[in-house]
Amino acid sequence: MGFSRYAQVMGEVAAAQNTVFIDHYNDWLTGNGGQVPLSLLNDGLHPDERGHHRLALKMIKDLRVYGSDSRVCSLRVP
Numbered sequence: 001m002g003f004s005r006y007a008q009v010m011g012e013v014a015a016a017q018n019t020v021f022i023d024h025y026n027d028w029l030t031g032n033g034g035q036v037p038l039s040l041l042n043d044g045l046h047p048d049e050r051g052h053h054r055l056a057l058k059m060i061k062d063l064r065v066y067g068s069d070s071r072v073c074s075l076r077v078p
Helices: 003-016 024-029 049-062
Strands: none
Touching: 003 024, 024 049
């Protein structure tokens, strides 16, 4: 099973269980021509600092705990 199908099934399970599913896979592909942005990877596979920051912000927003005045949410990674 590829990552795309895995993400789809996980979303379906989360919906059936009435729980939150943070879909990082599709978030990373959106706006990048359907490709994982290599500029956010450390070694071609694992996220670097900017990649981890993006993962964290996605979780914060999807969990609805985002606050523009938060030091974490307003953090900028060069």
